[in-house]
Amino acid sequence: MPSNILHMIKNDLLLRALKGEVVERPPVWMMRQAGRYLPEFIEIRKKYDFFTRCQTPELASEITVQPIRRYGMDAAILFSDILVIPQAMNIEVLMKPDFGPFIPNPIRNAKDLEKVVVPDVNESLDYVFDAIKMTKEILNNDIPLIGFAGSPWTILCYIVQGQGSKTFDKAKEFCFKNPILAHELLSKITVTTIAYLKQKVNAGVDVLQIFDSWGGLLSPTDYSEFSWQYINQIIEELKDFAPVVVFGKGCWFALNEMSKSNASALGVDWTITARNARYLSGGNITLQGNLDPSRLLSSKSKIKDLVNNMINDFGKDRYIVNLGHGILPNIPLENVEVFINTVKEYKA
Amino acid sequence: MPSNILHMIKNDLLLRALKGEVVERPPVWMMRQAGRYLPEFIEIRKKYDFFTRCQTPELASEITVQPIRRYGMDAAILFSDILVIPQAMNIEVLMKPDFGPFIPNPIRNAKDLEKVVVPDVNESLDYVFDAIKMTKEILNNDIPLIGFAGSPWTILCYIVQGQGSKTFDKAKEFCFKNPILAHELLSKITVTTIAYLKQKVNAGVDVLQIFDSWGGLLSPTDYSEFSWQYINQIIEELKDFAPVVVFGKGCWFALNEMSKSNASALGVDWTITARNARYLSGGNITLQGNLDPSRLLSSKSKIKDLVNNMINDFGKDRYIVNLGHGILPNIPLENVEVFINTVKEYKA
Numbered sequence: 001m002p003s004n005i006l007h008m009i010k011n012d013l014l015l016r017a018l019k020g021e022v023v024e025r026p027p028v029w030m031m032r033q034a035g036r037y038l039p040e041f042i043e044i045r046k047k048y049d050f051f052t053r054c055q056t057p058e059l060a061s062e063i064t065v066q067p068i069r070r071y072g073m074d075a076a077i078l079f080s081d082i083l084v085i086p087q088a089m090n091i092e093v094l095m096k097p098d099f100g101p102f103i104p105n106p107i108r109n110a111k112d113l114e115k116v117v118v119p120d121v122n123e124s125l126d127y128v129f130d131a132i133k134m135t136k137e138i139l140n141n142d143i144p145l146i147g148f149a150g151s152p153w154t155i156l157c158y159i160v161q162g163q164g165s166k167t168f169d170k171a172k173e174f175c176f177k178n179p180i181l182a183h184e185l186l187s188k189i190t191v192t193t194i195a196y197l198k199q200k201v202n203a204g205v206d207v208l209q210i211f212d213s214w215g216g217l218l219s220p221t222d223y224s225e226f227s228w229q230y231i232n233q234i235i236e237e238l239k240d241f242a243p244v245v246v247f248g249k250g251c252w253f254a255l256n257e258m259s260k261s262n263a264s265a266l267g268v269d270w271t272i273t274a275r276n277a278r279y280l281s282g283g284n285i286t287l288q289g290n291l292d293p294s295r296l297l298s299s300k301s302k303i304k305d306l307v308n309n310m311i312n313d314f315g316k317d318r319y320i321v322n323l324g325h326g327i328l329p330n331i332p333l334e335n336v337e338v339f340i341n342t343v344k345e346y347k348a
Numbered sequence: 349m350p351s352n353i354l355h356m357i358k359n360d361l362l363l364r365a366l367k368g369e370v371v372e373r374p375p376v377w378m379m380r381q382a383g384r385y386l387p388e389f390i391e392i393r394k395k396y397d398f399f400t401r402c403q404t405p406e407l408a409s410e411i412t413v414q415p416i417r418r419y420g421m422d423a424a425i426l427f428s429d430i431l432v433i434p435q436a437m438n439i440e441v442l443m444k445p446d447f448g449p450f451i452p453n454p455i456r457n458a459k460d461l462e463k464v465v466v467p468d469v470n471e472s473l474d475y476v477f478d479a480i481k482m483t484k485e486i487l488n489n490d491i492p493l494i495g496f497a498g499s500p501w502t503i504l505c506y507i508v509q510g511q512g513s514k515t516f517d518k519a520k521e522f523c524f525k526n527p528i529l530a531h532e533l534l535s536k537i538t539v540t541t542i543a544y545l546k547q548k549v550n551a552g553v554d555v556l557q558i559f560d561s562w563g564g565l566l567s568p569t570d571y572s573e574f575s576w577q578y579i580n581q582i583i584e585e586l587k588d589f590a591p592v593v594v595f596g597k598g599c600w601f602a603l604n605e606m607s608k609s610n611a612s613a614l615g616v617d618w619t620i621t622a623r624n625a626r627y628l629s630g631g632n633i634t635l636q637g638n639l640d641p642s643r644l645l646s647s648k649s650k651i652k653d654l655v656n657n658m659i660n661d662f663g664k665d666r667y668i669v670n671l672g673h674g675i676l677p678n679i680p681l682e683n684v685e686v687f688i689n690t691v692k693e694y695k696a
Contacts, residue, residue, distance in 0.1 A: 166514055169676060172642035176650075219618040219640050219672075252600070253619055270567040271601055292567050294520035302524075324567075328517060 011143045014075045014207065017286055017320050018243040018264040026311060026319045027074035028343040029146070030336070031247070031267075032326030033067040034079045037336070040066050050095035051087075054080050060131035064145075065138050070333075071340045075144050075207065078135060078200075080128060082150030082211060085192055086159045088124035090117045099163070106162035108174060113181055118188050121195045128196075129203035136204040147205030149197055149234075151212035151248075152189040153227035156182070168217055175226055182226065190230045194237045201241040208238055209245040209267070216250015223254050235262050245288060249325060255280040270295075270324030274313035288320035291339070296323075296331045300338045307342040316348050359491045362423045362555065365634055365668050366591040366612040374659060374667045375422035376691040377494070378684070379595070379615075380674030381415040382427045385684070388414050398443035399435075402428050408479035412493075413486050418681075419688045423492050423555065426483060426548075428476060430498030430559060433540055434507045436472035438465045447511070454510035456522060461529055466536050469543045476544075477551035484552040495553030497545055497582075499560035499596075500537040501575035504530070516565055523574055530574065538578045542585045549589040556586055557593040557615070564598015564617075571602050583610050593636060597673060603628040618643075618672030622661035636668035639687070644671075644679045648686045655690040664696050 009015060013027035035041050041063055044053065053059045063079040083093045083101055094102045107113055122129075135145055158164070160171040175182040197208055215227045227248075235244050239262040246258060247267025255277065258266050265286035268277045270293075277287055295306055311321065321343045327336070357363060361375035383389055389411055392401065401407045411427040431441045431449055442450045455461055470477075483493055506512070508519040523530040545556055563575045575596075583592050587610040594606060595615030603625065606614050613634035616625045618641075625635055643654055659669065669691045675684070 164514075166512075167642075167676075169642055169678070172640075173645045173678070176642060176646045216619060219643075220621050222640070222643075250598070250619065253621065253624065271564060271598065273568050273601070276601065292520075292570070294515075294517055294524060295567075295570075297521045298524045328515075330517070330521070 008141045009144050009206065010141060011074055014144050014320065015243070017318065018207065018245070020284070020286060020318050022317055025346045025348070026314075026316050026321050026343065028321040028340055029073040029075040029077065030067075030323050030327050030339075031077075033071075033073060034063045034077065035327075036329040037327055037331045037333070038066055038070070039333075040070075050081070054084060055127045057127060057131040057134045060127075061135040061138055064131075064135050068139070068143065071337060072344075073143070073340060075146055076135065076139055077146040077148060077209070078128070078132060078205065080131070080148070082148070082155060082213075083158060084125060084128065085149065085155055085189065085196060088119045088121065088196075089188065089192055090115055090119070091159050093158075101158055101163060103159055103162045106170070107159050107185060108170075109178075110181055113185055116185065116188055118191050121192065121199050125196060125199070129199055132200060132203035132205055144206035145204065146207045146209055146245075147197065147200035148209040148211060149193050151210050151215065151227055152186045152193065152230040152234075153218070154212050154214045155189050155193075156185055156226075157214045157217075160185075168214055171214075172217070175222075179225075186226065186230050190233050194234055197234065197238050198241060201238070206242060207245065207264075208242050209247060210234060212246065212248040212251060215248040215254070220253045223251065224257065228254055228257060232261055239264075245320075247288070252276070252280065256282065259285045265320060267322065268324065274310065274315075278314070284318070286318040286320065287314060288322050290322070290324040293323045293325050293328050293331070296327070296335045296339060298335075300335065303335055303338045304342050307339060308346065311343070311346055316346070356489045357492050357554065358489060359422055362492050362668065363591070365666065366555065366593070368632070368634060368666050370665055373694045373696070374662075374664050374669050374691065376669040376688055377421040377423040377425065378415075378671050378675050378687075379425075381419075381421060382411045382425065383675075384677040385675055385679045385681070386414055386418070387681075388418075398429070402432060403475045405475060405479040405482045408475075409483040409486055412479075412483050416487070416491065419685060420692075421491070421688060423494050424483065424487060425494040425496060425557070426476070426480060426553065428479070428496070430496070430503060430561075431506060432473060432476065433497065433503055433537065433544060436467045436469065436544075437536065437540055438463055438467070439507050441506075449506055449511060451507055451510045454518070455507050455533060456518075457526075458529060461533055464533065464536055466539050469540065469547050473544060473547070477547055480548060480551035480553055492554035493552065494555045494557055494593075495545065495548035496557040496559060497541050499558050499563065499575055500534045500541065500578040500582075501566070502560050502562045503537050503541075504533055504574075505562045505565075508533075516562055519562075520565070523570075527573075534574065534578050538581050542582055545582065545586050546589060549586070554590060555593065556590050557595060558582060560594065560596040560599060563596040563602070568601045571599065572605065576602055576605060580609055587612075593668075595636070600624070600628065604630065607633045613668060615670065616672065622658065622663075626662070632666070634666040634668065635662060636670050638670070638672040641671045641673050641676050641679070644675070644683045644687060646683075648683065651683055651686045652690050655687060656694065659691070659694055664694070 591612035
């Protein structure tokens with residue numbers, strides 16, 4: 001039996017919001033809260049490279065709890081990367097400083113695809129499960145721990161393109177010229193991701209989030225075909241083990257379809273109003289978001305107003321306060337504090 | 349009196365679609381149709397650098413008509429760049445090969461802003477007006493000529509950021525930290541753009557398009573404040589001189605507000621269905637778009653199906669067939685031909 005049975009978590013605001021229960025105030029956490037804007041993280045980054053930080057449970061768990069110590073968010077999210085999945089699938093992934101992910105041998109044809117394996121996640125990703133166990137011990141069931149994965153489409157984007165991109169034109173070219181190969185690759189990623197997330201829950205995570213960072217590059221029809229159907233497979237396989245949150249950046253057009261799934265919550269970016277997000281998602285599912293991360297560069301009083309208005313607009317229930325995408329590296333620490341504390345002090 | 353009075357244009361499909369008239373088939377053109385995917389353009393690019401091509405009327409007009417000769421679109425769009433405006437405003441803009449626009453001294457504070465001038469467009473942008481006159485002569489009133497400008501927000505993005513960007517985080521930082529300075533800069537760009545577009549109409553363009561390439565990076569509230577109000581000023585000043593098309597990439601959330609303006613048409617990208625675009629824009633305004641440019645990498649039969657479905661979905665009237673963004677450099681010539689010809693052969 002996993003150690004994370006619900007009643008053991010002392011601050012269960014997030015879990016209750018995911019179940020749609022009435023709460024005294026919405027829970028708050030921030031995408032990428034463990035990382036680049038924190039001086040204590042930057043200290044660690046000076047000493048260890050990216051994948052060393054991911055692969056060393058002591059480092060990953062320390063980084064995970066750093067923002068909690070400083071700000072007391074209502075959830076921790078395990079420090080890791082979506083690209084540990086393709087690494088485990090026999091695809092070399094490098095993280096180049098000031099450049100981002102780099103895949104020396106991107107997947108472009110049937111021969112490349114043959115080399116892609118569906119791994120035994122217990123073997124190749126054991127360091128993630130160790131980091132989860134270690135983090136759960138440190139957190140001492142004070143707050144829930146979120147584990148995440150990239151959507152199969154978003155992972156395909158990187159491993160076909162070979163690096164980050166504004167348009168992921170090579171990834172789309174691969175899908176539109178070779179749809180059969182693309183679906184084979186997406187299926188392999190999906191099977192791996194399901195096994196990976198199941199083991200994450202076994203190791204102790206309380207909530208799962210799927211990041212579809214590049215779903216918004218697709219038309220609604222192509223999104224259903226190349227992204228959503230695989231995310232939905234993951235939800236169906238995981239829904240009985242942990243609540244699943246789906247964040248599709250730029251995927252407002254799919255909110256209606258998503259809201260009919262067994263996801264427990266949907267993340268939205270800042271280009272949609274709370275009213276439209278509620279309308280498109282049918283009004284019942286828990287929503288998460290959506291302050292423009294750049295808005296944390298505003299004055300403190302402006303941030304306070306924006307956060308209070310956001311909670312009023314989404315409503316305090318069935319709502320998780322977050323940014324509309326990951327926090328930026330150049331956000332002043334005291335502005336993060338204003339963001340978190342405004343939520344904690346919220347009175348309906 | 350300008351030479352472009354409506355009845356003189358032989359193929360007036362675009363002008364009729366912009367007026368909402370019933371047409372036998374929708375007009376078709378492609379954003380960035382004059383450029384990088386055409387071998388005859390690549391020949392010219394080998395000999396002349398970017399701004400020489402923009403600033404030499406003989407070259408700009410030749411490049412403008414190249415795609416018309418090859419494919420016979422229903423409109424030409426003057427070869428130019430949105431960054432000729434900041435150049436005329438005393439901001440140095442370079443176009444670095446394989447990098448894109450580069451602004452050595454980006455605008456970041458009040459002192460930088462002081463150096464930004466509102467120029468006499470007749471003096472600093474005379475080469476654009478000469479290129480229009482020359483192009484109109486070559487086109488011989490066979491089809492209309494479109495002139496364009498960037499939205500003030502999109503131009504601000506480049507001149508504050510200093511280069512292209514996924515997030516334009518420095519541009520947003522500038523606006524959110526110094527809203528008063530940002531509005532001063534946006535006003536200067538707006539005044540210049542209005543004078544520029546009026547002169548373009550005087551020189552002979554039949555239709556105007558405003559490109560808001562980066563409007564989709566803003567929240568709906570910030571969009572109204574930092575982008576839409578300035579676009580709307582431009583529409584109000586130009587509407588009596590030429591029909592104005594507004595293309596806001598990623599700006600689906602603003603379609604309703606836009607549709608209440610005096611714009612003659614709204615461009616939409618490929619992340620919105622025709623049904624949603626019609627719904628959000630109120631059902632009466634002419635829409636333009638929206639095939640995913642990457643979809644021109646599909647098989648010819650697939651392209652044909654996508655185009656026919658697109659026309660059926662938008663409806664043949666109050667509709668201009670286009671891509672959802674600029675054509676990509678790697679599109680096969682014969683696929684462009686299929687795209688254009690499918691529209692020309694469309695039977696309701």
